[in-house]
Amino acid sequence: MESNPFEISLSGPHVLIIPDHIAEAFLEAGHKRVEVKATFEDKTVAFHGAIQKRNGQYLMIFGKKLQKALGVYPNDYFELQFFKDTSKYGVEMPEELAAVLMSDHEAAQIFESFTDGKKRGIIYMVLGYKNSQTRIDKSLRICENLKRGIRKNPDLLKSF
DSSP states (O other): OBOOOEEEEBSSSSEEEEOHHHHHHHHHTTOSEEEEEEEETTEEEEEEEEOEEETTEEEEEOOHHHHHHHTOOTTOEEEEEEEEOOSSSSSOOOHHHHHHHHHOHHHHHHHHHSOHHHHHHHHHHHHTOOSHHHHHHHHHHHHHHHHTTOOOHHHHTSOO
């Protein structure tokens, strides 16, 4: 499933208002989370996003990092296209976290017991680091803390 490309601009510091017919087509098919391709001039950025409904409008968060990567400002119009999200967690799992979870059955069971949103939160914590070795180190720390019974995301990266 994919939408036709459509033109859009920021509707606030971090918000995109999605046309009803596009949002409803994905929601009716059971796809609240989508893969998104944003294009502006000669740049393209791909990301995962959630279609949300607030005050009768369909919205998607488009943060400063994405705005900067695409090179858009509040008055710029750019193109979006939605695709069915085929990822397991609604975001791409970093290789480093996947490898650590594969090697630690107990931590993997705990991770899989969480809600989808909690899993994404942990994945985003690891994705926040660019260096692969740092991602490995943080993944190892998260798994050790999960096995210690620590469940709050900010505490998962702490050394105890």
